Amino acid sequence: xxxxxxxxxxxxxxxxxxxxxxxxxxxxxxxxxxxxxxxxxxxxxxxxxxxxxxxxxxxxxxxxxxxxxxxxxxxxxxxxxxxxxxxxxxxxxxxxxxxxxxxxxxxxxxxxxxxxxxxxxxxxxxxxxxxxxxxxxxxxxxxxxxxxxxxxxxxxxxxxxxxxxxxxxxxxxxxxxxxxxxxxxxxxxxxxxxxxxxxxxxxxxxxxxxxxxxxxxxxxxxxxxxxxxxxxxxxxxxxxx
Amino acid sequence: xxxxxxxxxxxxxxxxxxxxxxxxxxxxxxxxxxxxxxxxxxxxxxxxxxxxxxxxxxxxxxxxxxxxxxxxxxxxxxxxxxxxxxxxxxxxxxxxxxxxxxxxxxxxxxxxxxxxxxxxxxxxxxxxxxxxxxxxxxxxxxxxxxxxxxxxxxxxxxxxxxxxxxxxxxxxxxxxxxxxxxxxxxxxxxxxxxxxxxxxxxxxxxxxxxxxxxxxxxxxxxxxxxxxxxxxxxxxxxxxxxxxxxxxxxxxxxxxxxxxxxxxxxxxxxxxxxxx
Numbered sequence: 001x002x003x004x005x006x007x008x009x010x011x012x013x014x015x016x017x018x019x020x021x022x023x024x025x026x027x028x029x030x031x032x033x034x035x036x037x038x039x040x041x042x043x044x045x046x047x048x049x050x051x052x053x054x055x056x057x058x059x060x061x062x063x064x065x066x067x068x069x070x071x072x073x074x075x076x077x078x079x080x081x082x083x084x085x086x087x088x089x090x091x092x093x094x095x096x097x098x099x100x101x102x103x104x105x106x107x108x109x110x111x112x113x114x115x116x117x118x119x120x121x122x123x124x125x126x127x128x129x130x131x132x133x134x135x136x137x138x139x140x141x142x143x144x145x146x147x148x149x150x151x152x153x154x155x156x157x158x159x160x161x162x163x164x165x166x167x168x169x170x171x172x173x174x175x176x177x178x179x180x181x182x183x184x185x186x187x188x189x190x191x192x193x194x195x196x197x198x199x200x201x202x203x204x205x206x207x208x209x210x211x212x213x214x215x216x217x218x219x220x221x222x223x224x225x226x227x228x229x230x231x232x233x234x235x236x237x238x239x240x241x
Numbered sequence: 242x243x244x245x246x247x248x249x250x251x252x253x254x255x256x257x258x259x260x261x262x263x264x265x266x267x268x269x270x271x272x273x274x275x276x277x278x279x280x281x282x283x284x285x286x287x288x289x290x291x292x293x294x295x296x297x298x299x300x301x302x303x304x305x306x307x308x309x310x311x312x313x314x315x316x317x318x319x320x321x322x323x324x325x326x327x328x329x330x331x332x333x334x335x336x337x338x339x340x341x342x343x344x345x346x347x348x349x350x351x352x353x354x355x356x357x358x359x360x361x362x363x364x365x366x367x368x369x370x371x372x373x374x375x376x377x378x379x380x381x382x383x384x385x386x387x388x389x390x391x392x393x394x395x396x397x398x399x400x401x402x403x404x405x406x407x408x409x410x411x412x413x414x415x416x417x418x419x420x421x422x423x424x425x426x427x428x429x430x431x432x433x434x435x436x437x438x439x440x441x442x443x444x445x446x447x448x449x450x451x452x453x454x455x456x457x458x459x460x461x462x463x464x465x466x467x468x469x470x471x472x473x474x475x476x477x478x479x480x481x482x483x484x485x486x487x488x489x490x491x492x493x494x495x496x497x498x499x500x501x502x503x504x505x506x507x508x509x510x511x512x513x514x515x516x517x
Binding site: 116117138193194198199201202206 | 297320321331336344348350354355358397398401
């Protein structure tokens with residue numbers, strides 16, 4: 001389906017808003033299923049979706065455990081003597097947080113169906129200043145670079161004889177803290193080089209700039225946008241009411 | 242307006258807290274004509290990159306002046322025009338590429354100049370053509386080879402229709418084929434588009450085709466002249482540099498009394514001479 005990037009942005013905003021408002025696992029699970037159906041419509045398959053969500057598994061597990069333990073509740077499942085560790089309310093709270101994260105992360109996959117350039121064009125045509133749209137897009141572009149730099153640095157450490165699997169957790173945390181500086185520094189160097197290249201190409205030299213392409217909303221885009229906003233509004237009203 | 246870049250007693254010092262200032266360039270006097278092909282060489286920390294960045298006003302001299310076609314780089318009002326006149330291409334093409342499609346990458350600078358869409362389109366088509374990338378216009382830059390990426394970086398600057406193109410070690414991350422493609426493109430741009438090329442390189446065989454070589458040593462201009470003269474000068478070795486293999490062969494043959502053209506410094510020139 002060839003939708004304008006702005007239609008997809010609206011869909012992501014609507015789904016994310018519902019994810020923030022819904023506070024029960026049942027609702028969030030329904031929302032997740034709807035999101036997955038949307039992703040299938042946009043030709044994502046289960047393997048791709050799973051691959052995209054895989055890096056978040058540890059974070060989700062961690063959040064689930066923390067929420068389950070630290071959320072208070074009357075229906076205790078696990079206790080240590082007089083101390084209640086996990087309750088049903090805690091487990092539900094944990095599930096809520098995890099499902100919320102899953103929904104927002106899955107919805108964000110829609111951003112991968114259009115280029116960063118279309119993202120900028122879409123925001124600019126929505127009257128967002130070009131510099132801000134460009135900044136947001138470039139910041140998003142640097143996220144995978146951080147990951148790649150971290151991989152390079154970890155590889156360099158392993159080549160010097162450090163077996164990461166045998167390093168205890170405490171020492172691993174200290175090691176990661178120390179690695180933050182070289183990773184951030186190298187990315188800042190890349191950012192500086194990019195900034196110099198942009199300046200050399202007259203970035204912000206003039207208050208206005210031309211755009212080679214323009215995005216045009218089609219009828220189907222208007223339908224999708226209106227439907228997304230209307231459905232989101234109705235669902236929020238029903239949930240609150 | 243004079244069609245040249247001039248450095249007049251240009252000095253650049255870098256100040257660090259708690260230490261005396263470090264002089265990267267010291268009283269450099271240089272004049273580069275429009276449509277010249279200049280190779281700039283020197284050891285690490287000789288001041289090449291600093292000098293390159295002075296040429297289009299990315300940095301300003303601590304003392305002295307840099308004039309581009311008569312415009313002072315220290316004059317803020319002239320900054321836009323100077324940046325348009327002097328294009329720059331850096332070492333790592335991946336750190337210069339901003340857009341996800343070749344055509345859009347090339348269009349970026351033209352769009353920033355607030356030209357009409359028709360003019361942007363015309364310049365993009367021209368830049369892609371002269372860089373040999375017209376067939377790749379709808380490709381993603383990350384799918385290009387190293388040489389193609391660097392040619393893309395060149396095309397992305399060409400849309401500004403500069404008079405001078407400064408390239409700071411543009412081939413250092415390229416393989417043999419990539420280097421050859423890029424140098425050939427630059428030679429064609431110099432010959433057919435009358436674009437002045439100022440190329441910094443560590444590889445002498447890459448600057449050998451230039452009409453002029455400038456050797457920087459410890460922040461000063463140490464040698465300046467046609468390649469054959471520079472490579473044959475005893476000061477060239479004192480600057481810690483070695484001539485390219487063909488130039489060494491020519492010098493060796495000359496020393497042994499063989500009747501060879503002393504201007505031969507490239508493989509193509511040697512082949513042409515031998516085939517006569």
